[in-house]
Amino acid sequence: xxxxxxxxxxxxxxxxxxxxxxxxxxxxxxxxxxxxxxxxxxxxxxxxxxxxxxxxxxxxxxxxxxxxxxxxxxxxxxxxxxxxxxxxxxxxxxxxxxxxxxxxxxxxxxxxxxxxxxxxxxxxxxxxxxxxxxxxxxxxxxxxxxxxxxxxxxx
Numbered sequence: 001x002x003x004x005x006x007x008x009x010x011x012x013x014x015x016x017x018x019x020x021x022x023x024x025x026x027x028x029x030x031x032x033x034x035x036x037x038x039x040x041x042x043x044x045x046x047x048x049x050x051x052x053x054x055x056x057x058x059x060x061x062x063x064x065x066x067x068x069x070x071x072x073x074x075x076x077x078x079x080x081x082x083x084x085x086x087x088x089x090x091x092x093x094x095x096x097x098x099x100x101x102x103x104x105x106x107x108x109x110x111x112x113x114x115x116x117x118x119x120x121x122x123x124x125x126x127x128x129x130x131x132x133x134x135x136x137x138x139x140x141x142x143x144x145x146x147x148x149x150x151x152x153x154x155x
Contacts, residue, residue, distance in 0.1 A: 053135075053142060056098065056111045060090075060146055067150025068127045076120040076129060077103075081151050092118050096136065 016024070060066060069077040069087065080086045087103050090111075098112040114136040121130040127149035132141045 052112055057144065057146065059111060060148075064151040066148050068122060068129055068148035072120055072122060074118055074120070076148075078148055079150065090118075090120070092116075098133070 065082050066078040066080060066088075069079055071077045071089070075089060075091045077087060077089050080088050088100055089103060089105075090098065090100055092098050092115050093108070096113065096115050097110045098115045098118060100109040100111055101107055112133075112135075116134045116136060118131065118133040121132075122128075123130065123145075127147070129146045129148055130143065131146050132143045134141045
């Protein structure tokens with residue numbers, strides 16, 4: 001049976017309107033932009049601020065403040081002479097942050113972020129300690145001598 005011309009006019013075409021198409025295009029553009037932005041953020045190297053390393057050293061080497069007690073490897077124990085000879089420790093935590101904390105591991109003071117590993121090696125009983133550490137985004141170990149002789153050069 002053939003459709004009469006009157007019936008053809010009554011059938012509506014199913015499809016998108018111009019407004020619906022533009023809204024869909026806008027949403028697709030937004031999603032692509034967000035995805036590309038996240039991708040760039042994930043691939044981007046960690047910004048390295050070399051001054052953080054020196055600020056950390058300046059804090060640790062405050063004249064007469066910290067005195068070496070014990071430890072080697074990834075942990076060092078010190079005495080804080082400005083806090084009534086309070087024992088403290090330096091270690092790298094699970095978030096790759098070098099922290100100064102009390103003996104129980106609480107009361108954390110973050111000193112340096114993005115630290116993959118730290119190695120402390122005392123030099124005899126002098127109070128001087130070799131520090132070797134490697135940070136994210138760095139290919140070489142940073143090595144320095146840290147002065148933990150305490151008040152009056154180690155009493």
